Amino acid sequence: MHIREIKDKIYAVGANHWDRRLFDELIPLPDGTSYNSYLIIGTEKTALIDAVDPSKEKELIENLNKLNIKKIDYVISNHAEQDHSGGIPKVLETFPMAKVVTNPKCKDFLIDLLLIPEERFIEINDNDTLSLGNRTFQFIIAPWVHWPETMLTYLKEENILFPCDLFGSHLATSDLYAVDEAKVYESAKRYYAEIMMPFRKNIQKHLERLKEFKIDIIAPSHGPVYNKPEFILNAYKDWTSDNVKNEIVFAYVSMHRSVEKMAEYFIDALMKRNIAVKPFNLTKTDIGELAMALVDTATIVIGTPTVLTGPHPAAVYAAYLCNALRPKVKFASIIGSYGWGGKMPEKLQELLSNLDIELIPPVIAKGYPRQKDFLALEELAENILKKHREIGVA
Ligand code: FEO
Numbered sequence: 001m002h003i004r005e006i007k008d009k010i011y012a013v014g015a016n017h018w019d020r021r022l023f024d025e026l027i028p029l030p031d032g033t034s035y036n037s038y039l040i041i042g043t044e045k046t047a048l049i050d051a052v053d054p055s056k057e058k059e060l061i062e063n064l065n066k067l068n069i070k071k072i073d074y075v076i077s078n079h080a081e082q083d084h085s086g087g088i089p090k091v092l093e094t095f096p097m098a099k100v101v102t103n104p105k106c107k108d109f110l111i112d113l114l115l116i117p118e119e120r121f122i123e124i125n126d127n128d129t130l131s132l133g134n135r136t137f138q139f140i141i142a143p144w145v146h147w148p149e150t151m152l153t154y155l156k157e158e159n160i161l162f163p164c165d166l167f168g169s170h171l172a173t174s175d176l177y178a179v180d181e182a183k184v185y186e187s188a189k190r191y192y193a194e195i196m197m198p199f200r201k202n203i204q205k206h207l208e209r210l211k212e213f214k215i216d217i218i219a220p221s222h223g224p225v226y227n228k229p230e231f232i233l234n235a236y237k238d239w240t241s242d243n244v245k246n247e248i249v250f251a252y253v254s255m256h257r258s259v260e261k262m263a264e265y266f267i268d269a270l271m272k273r274n275i276a277v278k279p280f281n282l283t284k285t286d287i288g289e290l291a292m293a294l295v296d297t298a299t300i301v302i303g304t305p306t307v308l309t310g311p312h313p314a315a316v317y318a319a320y321l322c323n324a325l326r327p328k329v330k331f332a333s334i335i336g337s338y339g340w341g342g343k344m345p346e347k348l349q350e351l352l353s354n355l356d357i358e359l360i361p362p363v364i365a366k367g368y369p370r371q372k373d374f375l376a377l378e379e380l381a382e383n384i385l386k387k388h389r390e391i392g393v394a
Pocket of ligand 1: 081
């Protein structure tokens with residue numbers, strides 16, 4: 001990636017991965033991603049903050065060569081996951097004098113994951129500082145963003161926060177800064193939903209602590225840099241708050257059109273009551289879109305036929321995902337069908353055990369839905385509206 005100067009002798013030297021379409025063999029990347037790495041040159045020492053994914057380490061080294069960098073003293077590792085740390089061994093090999101600066105937990109991970117020798121580390125702890133001469137870093141230990149060892153690095157003289165994954169977005173772009181705010185908002189929200197949402201309560205605390213710092217620039221390790229930090233700080237404040245919206249995420253799958261017919265009726269019943277409904281046909285949906293919709297929703301409804309006495313595997317996957325992502329959802333329900341029996345609703349309910357939800361009575365049709373089932377769906381929509389009114393969102 002083309003080198004960009006953020007301030008005098010502070011450069012973005014990482015790489016865009018324009019055509020990567022899957023992360024962790026799980027997360028869709030409709031807009032690719034970037035692995036940002038930052039070079040900060042002081043009057044006495046030079047530091048690199050985070051490296052890149054191993055697939056792009058050649059680009060990182062080329063960028064350092066283009067800048068004619070002969071010496072790196074410190075490689076600051078904010079997070080041990082390989083998309084930021086995988087290039088560190090190559091940097092250490094190229095710059096034999098360099099030491100990895102990180103906290104003890106991250107050091108342990110880097111030794112285990114990348115087999116970096118112990119003598120290459122300098123350990124730091126919360127609030128410790130590191131001087132480059134005219135420039136000083138302060139380290140902020142911020143566990144569970146989204147691993148237990150994560151930390152943020154603050155450059156005091158320039159008021160720049162380097163938070164690694166936090167505030168990031170899977171967005172490959174030629175823009176250094178987040179100029180297309182609508183696009184960046186979507187990408188950052190998707191990223192928050194997929195990666196950060198299970199750690200919402202921890203992030204609330206970290207946001208509170210960041211109020212101690214004057215921040216002019218936020219330079220994350222994925223996606224564009226924020227030169228108007230309040231844009232992403234306000235978005236995170238909203239996403240991590242306890243507030244939900246008058247919305248329903250409706251994730252469903254149908255085999256022989258019974259659930260599909262119920263879904264059509266149910267969506268209309270919600271629309272009639274001015275409840276925003278986000279339907280996801282699970283055979284066609286992008287799970288990132290589903291995750292993003294979970295950020296603000298007050299209610300989740302899962303629709304499924306009964307397969308071998310339980311929910312359809314696509315519904316199991318959706319329920320498992322919702323449970324793992326731990327959205328701040330307040331209510332849940334189930335609609336579905338069966339032919340001759342089974343424990344589909346009970347099994348789905350078990351899969352949502354992490355969520356602090358009130359279950360609104362499910363609507364389950366025997367075979368193709370009849371008039372009584374449509375009336376029950378009408379009642380379900382009415383019950384959801386009542387619940388949303390009770391919490392003041394409708
Ligand atoms: Fe971008 Fe947790 O790595």
